[in-house]
Amino acid sequence: MTVSKAAEKSSEKPADTAKGRKDAAEAQPEALQLGELSEQLGYVLKRAQLKVFENFLRCMASLQLTPAQFSVLLLVEKNPGRNQTEIASTLGILRPNFVAMLDNLESRDLCARIRSTNDRRSHILVLTDKGKAVLARAKKLVATKHEARLNDLLGQANREALLAMLSKIASEF
Template identity: 55%
Template sequence: MASSTEGTRRGRGTARSATADEAEEANAGPDALDLSGLNAVVGYALRRAQLAVFEDFIARFATLDLTPAQYSVLLVIGNNPGRKQAEIAAALGIQRPNFVNMLDELERRGLAERLPSATDRRSHALVLTKSGSALLARARAMQDEQERELAQKLGPGGREMLVALLQRLM
Protein backbone atom coordinates (compact mmCIF):
# COMPACT_ATOMS: atom_id res chain seq x y z
CA MET A 1 0.00 0.00 0.00
CA ALA A 2 2.98 2.30 -0.30
CA SER A 3 3.02 5.34 -2.49
CA SER A 4 5.88 7.56 -3.54
CA THR A 5 3.54 10.54 -3.30
CA GLU A 6 2.14 9.79 0.14
CA GLY A 7 0.82 12.97 1.70
CA THR A 8 0.30 14.08 5.23
CA ARG A 9 -1.70 11.95 7.61
CA ARG A 10 -3.92 14.62 9.06
CA GLY A 11 -6.93 15.90 7.17
CA ARG A 12 -6.81 13.54 4.19
CA GLY A 13 -9.66 11.33 5.33
CA THR A 14 -12.05 14.27 5.46
CA ALA A 15 -11.01 15.53 2.03
CA ARG A 16 -11.33 12.11 0.49
CA SER A 17 -14.75 11.54 2.05
CA ALA A 18 -16.01 14.84 0.69
CA THR A 19 -14.62 13.97 -2.75
CA ALA A 20 -16.27 10.54 -2.71
CA ASP A 21 -19.58 12.04 -1.59
CA GLU A 22 -19.40 14.70 -4.30
CA ALA A 23 -18.64 12.05 -6.94
CA GLU A 24 -21.64 9.98 -5.85
CA GLU A 25 -23.90 13.04 -5.98
CA ALA A 26 -22.63 13.98 -9.46
CA ASN A 27 -23.37 10.48 -10.74
CA ALA A 28 -26.89 10.15 -9.32
CA GLY A 29 -30.23 11.54 -10.34
CA PRO A 30 -31.52 13.09 -13.55
CA ASP A 31 -28.47 15.33 -14.00
CA ALA A 32 -25.97 12.46 -13.65
CA LEU A 33 -22.72 12.81 -15.53
CA ASP A 34 -22.12 10.40 -18.41
CA LEU A 35 -19.04 8.37 -17.42
CA SER A 36 -19.51 5.69 -20.06
CA GLY A 37 -16.21 6.68 -21.65
CA LEU A 38 -14.40 6.02 -18.38
CA ASN A 39 -16.23 3.20 -16.63
CA ALA A 40 -14.72 0.53 -18.90
CA VAL A 41 -11.17 1.98 -18.72
CA VAL A 42 -8.88 -0.20 -16.60
CA GLY A 43 -6.85 2.70 -15.23
CA TYR A 44 -9.96 4.62 -14.17
CA ALA A 45 -11.48 1.58 -12.47
CA LEU A 46 -8.18 0.81 -10.70
CA ARG A 47 -7.83 4.37 -9.45
CA ARG A 48 -11.41 4.56 -8.18
CA ALA A 49 -11.04 1.19 -6.45
CA GLN A 50 -7.73 2.28 -4.92
CA LEU A 51 -9.32 5.46 -3.59
CA ALA A 52 -12.16 3.48 -2.02
CA VAL A 53 -9.80 0.98 -0.39
CA PHE A 54 -7.40 3.70 0.82
CA GLU A 55 -10.25 5.81 2.21
CA ASP A 56 -11.41 2.80 4.22
CA PHE A 57 -7.81 2.04 5.27
CA ILE A 58 -7.20 5.62 6.43
CA ALA A 59 -10.39 5.61 8.49
CA ARG A 60 -9.56 2.26 10.08
CA PHE A 61 -5.95 3.15 10.84
CA ALA A 62 -6.64 6.68 12.15
CA THR A 63 -6.49 5.38 15.72
CA LEU A 64 -2.99 4.03 15.02
CA ASP A 65 -1.91 7.22 13.20
CA LEU A 66 -0.59 5.15 10.28
CA THR A 67 -0.76 5.90 6.57
CA PRO A 68 -0.86 3.10 3.99
CA ALA A 69 2.80 3.78 3.12
CA GLN A 70 3.89 3.71 6.77
CA TYR A 71 2.04 0.44 7.30
CA SER A 72 3.79 -1.05 4.26
CA VAL A 73 7.18 0.06 5.53
CA LEU A 74 6.58 -1.35 9.02
CA LEU A 75 5.33 -4.62 7.53
CA VAL A 76 8.35 -5.02 5.24
CA ILE A 77 10.82 -4.11 8.00
CA GLY A 78 9.07 -6.54 10.35
CA ASN A 79 9.31 -9.32 7.77
CA ASN A 80 12.89 -8.42 6.79
CA PRO A 81 14.72 -7.13 9.88
CA GLY A 82 18.21 -5.84 9.27
CA ARG A 83 17.75 -5.02 5.58
CA LYS A 84 19.11 -1.78 4.14
CA GLN A 85 16.80 1.19 3.88
CA ALA A 86 17.65 1.56 0.17
CA GLU A 87 16.45 -2.01 -0.45
CA ILE A 88 13.15 -1.45 1.30
CA ALA A 89 12.53 1.90 -0.40
CA ALA A 90 13.23 0.37 -3.81
CA ALA A 91 11.05 -2.69 -3.16
CA LEU A 92 8.11 -0.48 -2.19
CA GLY A 93 8.64 2.06 -4.96
CA ILE A 94 9.16 4.93 -2.54
CA GLN A 95 11.59 7.65 -3.60
CA ARG A 96 14.62 7.80 -1.33
CA PRO A 97 14.02 11.33 0.02
CA ASN A 98 10.40 10.44 0.85
CA PHE A 99 11.53 7.21 2.47
CA VAL A 100 14.12 9.01 4.62
CA ASN A 101 11.46 11.46 5.84
CA MET A 102 9.06 8.62 6.59
CA LEU A 103 11.72 6.68 8.45
CA ASP A 104 12.63 9.80 10.44
CA GLU A 105 8.97 9.99 11.54
CA LEU A 106 8.82 6.27 12.41
CA GLU A 107 12.01 6.65 14.46
CA ARG A 108 10.69 9.78 16.17
CA ARG A 109 7.61 7.78 17.19
CA GLY A 110 9.81 4.96 18.51
CA LEU A 111 8.51 2.39 16.01
CA ALA A 112 11.64 1.64 13.97
CA GLU A 113 15.35 2.28 14.22
CA ARG A 114 18.34 2.49 11.96
CA LEU A 115 21.28 0.41 13.10
CA PRO A 116 24.77 0.37 11.64
CA SER A 117 24.96 -2.25 8.91
CA ALA A 118 27.21 -5.19 9.70
CA THR A 119 28.33 -5.39 6.07
CA ASP A 120 28.39 -1.76 4.86
CA ARG A 121 29.34 1.20 7.04
CA ARG A 122 27.67 3.59 4.57
CA SER A 123 24.20 2.14 5.04
CA HIS A 124 21.76 1.39 7.83
CA ALA A 125 20.00 -1.81 8.78
CA LEU A 126 16.36 -1.30 9.72
CA VAL A 127 14.56 -3.01 12.58
CA LEU A 128 11.33 -2.50 14.45
CA THR A 129 11.38 -1.55 18.09
CA LYS A 130 9.22 -3.40 20.61
CA SER A 131 6.65 -0.63 20.25
CA GLY A 132 6.85 -0.94 16.46
CA SER A 133 6.30 -4.69 16.61
CA ALA A 134 3.32 -4.24 18.94
CA LEU A 135 1.78 -1.56 16.71
CA LEU A 136 2.37 -3.72 13.63
CA ALA A 137 0.56 -6.64 15.28
CA ARG A 138 -2.47 -4.39 15.91
CA ALA A 139 -2.27 -3.01 12.38
CA ARG A 140 -2.08 -6.50 10.86
CA ALA A 141 -5.25 -7.48 12.69
CA MET A 142 -6.98 -4.40 11.29
CA GLN A 143 -5.66 -5.15 7.81
CA ASP A 144 -6.87 -8.74 8.08
CA GLU A 145 -10.35 -7.45 8.91
CA GLN A 146 -10.31 -5.12 5.90
CA GLU A 147 -9.20 -7.99 3.66
CA ARG A 148 -12.02 -10.20 5.00
CA GLU A 149 -14.55 -7.47 4.21
CA LEU A 150 -13.13 -6.97 0.72
CA ALA A 151 -13.25 -10.73 0.13
CA GLN A 152 -16.89 -10.75 1.19
CA LYS A 153 -17.71 -7.91 -1.25
CA LEU A 154 -15.91 -9.70 -4.10
CA GLY A 155 -17.57 -13.07 -3.46
CA PRO A 156 -16.10 -16.58 -3.37
CA GLY A 157 -12.65 -16.60 -4.98
CA GLY A 158 -13.04 -12.98 -6.13
CA ARG A 159 -10.36 -11.50 -3.91
CA GLU A 160 -7.79 -14.07 -4.98
CA MET A 161 -8.71 -13.61 -8.63
CA LEU A 162 -8.48 -9.83 -8.36
CA VAL A 163 -5.06 -9.97 -6.71
CA ALA A 164 -3.80 -12.43 -9.33
CA LEU A 165 -5.06 -10.23 -12.18
CA LEU A 166 -3.54 -7.09 -10.66
CA GLN A 167 -0.19 -8.81 -10.19
CA ARG A 168 -0.14 -9.52 -13.91
CA LEU A 169 -0.15 -5.75 -14.48
CA MET A 170 2.81 -5.11 -12.17
Protein backbone atom coordinates (compact mmCIF):
# COMPACT_ATOMS: atom_id res chain seq x y z
CA MET A 1 0.00 0.00 0.00
CA THR A 2 2.00 3.01 1.05
CA VAL A 3 0.13 6.25 1.19
CA SER A 4 1.97 9.01 2.97
CA LYS A 5 0.76 12.47 3.77
CA ALA A 6 2.57 14.34 1.04
CA ALA A 7 0.48 13.53 -2.00
CA GLU A 8 -1.29 16.86 -1.95
CA LYS A 9 0.59 18.38 -4.83
CA SER A 10 -0.35 16.83 -8.11
CA SER A 11 -3.82 15.85 -7.01
CA GLU A 12 -5.94 18.09 -9.20
CA LYS A 13 -5.33 16.62 -12.60
CA PRO A 14 -6.97 18.07 -15.70
CA ALA A 15 -9.73 15.87 -17.00
CA ASP A 16 -9.58 14.44 -20.48
CA THR A 17 -11.01 17.50 -22.13
CA ALA A 18 -9.65 19.63 -24.91
CA LYS A 19 -7.73 21.57 -22.31
CA GLY A 20 -6.69 18.34 -20.59
CA ARG A 21 -5.09 16.62 -23.52
CA LYS A 22 -4.17 19.93 -25.03
CA ASP A 23 -4.28 19.84 -28.79
CA ALA A 24 -4.89 16.53 -30.42
CA ALA A 25 -2.14 13.96 -30.33
CA GLU A 26 0.13 15.24 -27.62
CA ALA A 27 1.75 13.14 -24.92
CA GLN A 28 -0.70 11.77 -22.37
CA PRO A 29 -1.22 14.42 -19.72
CA GLU A 30 -0.90 12.29 -16.62
CA ALA A 31 -3.45 10.62 -14.34
CA LEU A 32 -2.22 7.13 -13.68
CA GLN A 33 -4.56 4.17 -13.56
CA LEU A 34 -4.98 2.97 -10.00
CA GLY A 35 -6.40 -0.31 -11.21
CA GLU A 36 -6.90 -2.99 -8.59
CA LEU A 37 -5.35 -0.72 -6.01
CA SER A 38 -8.64 1.02 -5.41
CA GLU A 39 -10.16 -2.33 -4.48
CA GLN A 40 -7.48 -3.17 -1.95
CA LEU A 41 -8.90 -2.73 1.50
CA GLY A 42 -5.53 -1.96 3.07
CA TYR A 43 -4.75 0.77 0.60
CA VAL A 44 -8.05 2.58 0.94
CA LEU A 45 -8.06 2.03 4.68
CA LYS A 46 -4.67 3.63 5.09
CA ARG A 47 -5.51 6.60 2.88
CA ALA A 48 -8.72 7.21 4.80
CA GLN A 49 -6.91 6.92 8.12
CA LEU A 50 -4.33 9.49 7.09
CA LYS A 51 -7.02 11.91 5.99
CA VAL A 52 -8.91 11.48 9.24
CA PHE A 53 -5.81 12.02 11.38
CA GLU A 54 -4.88 15.03 9.29
CA ASN A 55 -8.29 16.54 9.83
CA PHE A 56 -8.14 15.71 13.53
CA LEU A 57 -4.88 17.60 13.89
CA ARG A 58 -6.30 20.63 12.12
CA CYS A 59 -9.35 20.64 14.39
CA MET A 60 -7.12 20.35 17.45
CA ALA A 61 -4.54 22.89 16.38
CA SER A 62 -5.66 25.37 19.04
CA LEU A 63 -5.25 22.77 21.79
CA GLN A 64 -2.12 21.14 20.39
CA LEU A 65 -3.40 17.63 20.95
CA THR A 66 -2.46 14.69 18.78
CA PRO A 67 -4.83 11.77 18.33
CA ALA A 68 -2.64 9.70 20.65
CA GLN A 69 -2.64 12.35 23.36
CA PHE A 70 -6.37 12.79 23.07
CA SER A 71 -6.89 9.06 23.52
CA VAL A 72 -4.73 9.05 26.63
CA LEU A 73 -6.66 11.91 28.21
CA LEU A 74 -9.96 10.25 27.35
CA LEU A 75 -8.89 6.96 28.87
CA VAL A 76 -7.44 8.47 32.03
CA GLU A 77 -10.61 10.46 32.57
CA LYS A 78 -12.78 7.40 32.11
CA ASN A 79 -10.52 5.20 34.27
CA PRO A 80 -9.05 7.29 37.06
CA GLY A 81 -6.69 5.59 39.47
CA ARG A 82 -5.09 3.29 36.94
CA ASN A 83 -1.35 3.07 36.49
CA GLN A 84 0.81 3.64 33.45
CA THR A 85 0.97 0.01 32.41
CA GLU A 86 -2.79 -0.36 32.38
CA ILE A 87 -3.46 2.81 30.41
CA ALA A 88 -0.64 2.21 27.95
CA SER A 89 -1.44 -1.42 27.21
CA THR A 90 -5.12 -0.67 26.69
CA LEU A 91 -4.14 1.81 24.01
CA GLY A 92 -1.59 -0.49 22.46
CA ILE A 93 1.30 1.68 23.59
CA LEU A 94 4.41 -0.05 24.86
CA ARG A 95 5.45 1.07 28.32
CA PRO A 96 8.84 2.44 27.28
CA ASN A 97 7.21 4.62 24.66
CA PHE A 98 4.55 5.79 27.07
CA VAL A 99 7.09 7.47 29.34
CA ALA A 100 7.97 10.34 27.02
CA MET A 101 4.32 10.76 26.17
CA LEU A 102 3.40 11.20 29.80
CA ASP A 103 6.39 13.47 30.36
CA ASN A 104 4.91 15.71 27.72
CA LEU A 105 1.38 15.72 29.08
CA GLU A 106 2.65 16.20 32.61
CA SER A 107 4.94 19.08 31.62
CA ARG A 108 1.88 20.79 30.14
CA ASP A 109 0.03 20.20 33.40
CA LEU A 110 -2.66 18.12 31.73
CA CYS A 111 -2.20 15.01 33.81
CA ALA A 112 -0.16 13.90 36.81
CA ARG A 113 1.63 10.81 38.06
CA ILE A 114 0.95 9.94 41.67
CA ARG A 115 2.85 7.27 43.52
CA SER A 116 0.42 4.58 44.58
CA THR A 117 0.31 3.90 48.31
CA ASN A 118 -0.76 0.30 47.74
CA ASP A 119 2.02 -0.52 45.34
CA ARG A 120 4.84 1.94 45.52
CA ARG A 121 6.20 0.78 42.20
CA SER A 122 3.30 2.11 40.18
CA HIS A 123 2.20 5.58 39.20
CA ILE A 124 -1.49 6.34 39.39
CA LEU A 125 -2.60 8.61 36.56
CA VAL A 126 -5.09 11.42 36.99
CA LEU A 127 -6.14 14.45 35.01
CA THR A 128 -5.33 17.83 36.46
CA ASP A 129 -8.00 20.52 36.54
CA LYS A 130 -6.42 22.02 33.49
CA GLY A 131 -6.37 18.61 31.89
CA LYS A 132 -10.08 18.17 32.51
CA ALA A 133 -10.80 21.60 31.08
CA VAL A 134 -8.67 21.02 28.01
CA LEU A 135 -10.21 17.61 27.43
CA ALA A 136 -13.70 19.10 27.67
CA ARG A 137 -12.83 21.65 25.03
CA ALA A 138 -11.19 18.98 22.92
CA LYS A 139 -14.31 16.84 23.04
CA LYS A 140 -16.39 19.74 21.81
CA LEU A 141 -14.01 20.48 18.98
CA VAL A 142 -13.94 16.86 17.92
CA ALA A 143 -17.70 16.53 18.07
CA THR A 144 -18.52 19.75 16.25
CA LYS A 145 -15.69 20.01 13.75
CA HIS A 146 -14.42 16.49 13.27
CA GLU A 147 -17.07 13.83 13.76
CA ALA A 148 -19.80 16.14 12.55
CA ARG A 149 -18.07 16.32 9.22
CA LEU A 150 -18.33 12.58 8.90
CA ASN A 151 -22.05 12.81 9.33
CA ASP A 152 -22.24 15.43 6.63
CA LEU A 153 -20.19 13.26 4.33
CA LEU A 154 -21.70 9.85 4.98
CA GLY A 155 -24.91 10.42 6.85
CA GLN A 156 -25.64 9.32 10.37
CA ALA A 157 -26.67 5.76 9.53
CA ASN A 158 -23.68 5.13 7.28
CA ARG A 159 -21.31 6.62 9.80
CA GLU A 160 -22.54 4.20 12.43
CA ALA A 161 -22.34 1.29 10.02
CA LEU A 162 -18.78 2.25 9.16
CA LEU A 163 -17.80 2.39 12.80
CA ALA A 164 -19.39 -0.98 13.46
CA MET A 165 -17.55 -2.63 10.58
CA LEU A 166 -14.22 -1.13 11.55
CA SER A 167 -14.71 -2.26 15.13
CA LYS A 168 -15.45 -5.75 13.90
CA ILE A 169 -12.30 -5.77 11.82
CA ALA A 170 -10.25 -4.39 14.70
CA SER A 171 -11.44 -7.10 17.05
CA GLU A 172 -12.05 -10.14 14.87
CA PHE A 173 -9.80 -9.93 11.87
